[in-house]
Amino acid sequence: MIYFDNAATTFPKPRCVADAVREAFDKYGANPGRGGHDMSVNTAMKVYECRQNAAKLFSVSNPEKIVFTQNCTHALNTVLKGFLRRGDHVLISDMEHNSVVRPLYALNRRFGIEFSTFPIYEGDDERTCYECRRRIRRNTALVECIHASNVFGIKTPAKQLCQTAHRYGAKFLLDAAQTAGIEEIPFDEWNLDYLCTAGHKGLYGPTGTGLLIAKNGKSLRPLTEGGSGTSSLDKNQPEDMPEHLESGTVNTVGIIGLNEGISYLLNSDRKALAQKEIELMQYVYDRLNRLNHIELYTAYPQINTHVPVLSFNVKGYNSEIITSYLNDEGFALRGGYHCAPSAHKKYSTLKTGTCRMSIGIFNTADEVKQFCDVLENIHKNDNKLTL
Template sequence: MIYFDHAASSYPKPPTVAKAMSEAVTQYSANPGRGGHKLAEQAKNVIEQARKKLANLFDAPSKKHVWFYQNATMALNQAIIGFPFQKGDHVVTTMFEHNSIIRPLEKLVKEKSITVTYLEPNEDGLILAEHFQNATTEKTKMFAISHASNVTGAIVEISEVSNIAKQHEIVLLLDASQTAGTIPISMENDGIDMLAFAGHKSLLGPQGTGVLICKSDFGLEPLVVGGTGTESELLHQPSSWPNRYEAGTLNTPGIAGLSAGIDAISEMGINAIRSHEQELMVHLVNAVTGIEGVTLHGPTDLSKRVAVISLEVEEVNSQEVAMILDEHYQIAVRAGMHCAPKTHESLQSSEQGLVRVSFGPYNTLEEVDMLVKALKEIKEAFM
C-alpha cells in the first residue's frame, strides 16, 4: 500500500514508537503519579521526559506548561471553551479551520453570545496578516488560527499575525496539527500564546495523543475535573500546572510512543523533513498540472504551503476517485470534506469534496510517479 494520507495520521511509524509503547505496557504498566512505588515512578518519569522534550521542541517556558490530551480536538476545546469569554467578545479565525476550531467557537456563539469573523483567503489562496488587522475590533479577544490548511496546505505567516495580536493584547491560539514536526515552531520567537497539535501526525506518534501548550495563565477553566494523584485533599481542582488541566489517568503507552516519535523527527531534522516533503509536493504538482481535466487547489507559490495537495478529476466524484485508487492501485488518499466545511465553501467544492494527497517523511518520488500514472489512467477511463 502506498500511503498518502499523512494529513490525517502518519504511517508508517518509526519502529521505536511501537517498541516504546510495548515497553510501557509490558514493563511498567502502572498508574503514573498515583503511588510512590518504582513502576508508578517509572511511568511518571516517561511522561515527564516527553513533556520536557515538547517544551524544548516548541520553545515553551517550561514543561509544566505542556498538557496532554486524547487528541488535538480536546486540546483546542480546552483552549476555546475554557477561555474566559464574556458576552459580546470577538474572535477572528479563518475559512481554513478544521471543525475542531469551528464547532467550539460556534458553540460559544450560541451559549455566550460571542461573535466570530471568518477570514477569506485572497486570490492566491493565502490569508495574510493584514486580514487580521482589518478584522480586529476593540472587542477582539482571540485569534484562533490553523497554521496550515488541512485541505490546501496554505500556511499563515504566524509571526506577522502575532505582532498584531501583541499590539492589541489579543491571545493567539495556533492549531499546529498540520505543521508540528514539519515546520520549525517557537512559541517565544513566533509570539504564540497557546499551541495545540496532534501527536499522531507529523510528530510520528500514535493516535490517542494530543497536546496544548499554554504560555501564560489566561484564566482557563478546566473542562474536566477529577483525580490528579496529588493534592488529593482538595475538593476542587488544584491550581498547580499541569495537574489543573490533566484530570484522570494519562495515556502512558501513547505518550511513550509520542516521545519516541519526537526523537525520530529530531534525528531526521525538521528542516530535512520539510525539504523532502516539499520536493514530493513540487514533483506532484508539476506532473499533475499537465493532465487535462485534473484541477489543483491551493496557493501556486509552493513555498507557502505544506505538502498537502487537494485536487478534483473532471466529471468523477472525489469519493469514486479515492475508491479506485485504493482498490485498483493500492494508493491511500482522503476524499470528501476533510472536516473543513468553510474551506470547501471558499473553494466551491462542497458538493462533491476533493481528493486530498498528503506526504510524510517516508514517501518517495517513485510513489508519487505511481499516483500520477493512476490519475492519468482514471481520467482516460472516464473520457
C-alpha cells in the first residue's frame, strides 16, 4: 500500500515514535502529576519534556502555554467554548473544517453567538486580509482561520490576519492542523492568541494527541473540570496552567510518542523536508494537469502558497468511486468532503466531493510516479469504476 492520506493522519511514523511508545509502557506507566513516587515524577518529567519540545518547535517562551488535548478538534472546542460569550461575533474563513463550524453552529443555537465568513483568495494574501478586515464587526471577539485548507492545500496569511484581528480588538485563533510540523509557525513572534493542532498529523505523533497553545490560557473557561492532582480540597478548578485546561489523566503514552515525533522534526532539516514534499506535489500536479480526464481546482503548488495537499476528480465520477478504485490498485487516498463542506461549496465540488492526495515526509519520487501512471490510464478501466 502506498500511503497518500497524510492530511488525515501521517503514516508511517518515525521508528523512534513507536519505540518511545513501547518504552512508555515499560518505564513510564505511572500517573503523572498524581503521586510522589519516582515513577510518577519521572513520567511527569517525560510529559514536561514534550511540552518543552513543543514550545521549542513553535518558538513559545513558556512551556506552560502548551496544553495537551485529544486532537485538534478538542483543542478548537476548548478555545471556542471557553472564550466566546453571549453577544460575541466570530469571523472565520470560507474554507473551515467542521471542527470549527459545528461548535460555532452549536454555540449559535444555544447562546446566539453569531459567526460569518470571509473569503480566502488563493495566492492573494492582501485581498484575503482586506476581505477579512472589512467584515470585522464592533462585536467581533475572535477571528479564526485555517492555516492551510485540508481539502485544497491553500495556505492562508496567518500572521497578517492575526495583526488585522488585533487592530480591531479581536483575538486570533489559528487552526494549524495541516501546517504544524515542517512549517515555521513562531507563536510568540506572530503574537498568536491561540494555536490548535493535531499530534498525529505533521507532528508525527500517535493518534489521540493534540495541542492547544494559549497566550493566556487562564482566561479560558475549561471545557472539562475535574481531577488535577493538586488543591484537591478546593472545589474550584485550579487556575495554574496548563492544568487549568487539562483535567483528568493525560494520554501519557501518546504524549511520550508525540515527544519523539516532535524531537524527530527538531533534529531534521525541516526546510529541506518541506521542499521535498512540495517538489513531489509539483510533479504530480504537472502530470495530472496534462490529462484531459482529470480535473484540478487549484493553481500550481508552490511552497509559499500551498501545502502538499491536492484535490482532484476524474471527470464524470464520484470521488469515492475513484478512491475505492485506487485502493484496489494499492493507493491510500481519501474521497468525499473531508469534513469541510464550505471549502467544497467554494470550489463547486459539493456534488462529487474530491479525491485528496496528501504527501508526507516519507513519500518518494517513485511512489508519486506510480500513482500518476495509474491515474493516466484510469479512464481506460471504465468497467472497474463502479461502486
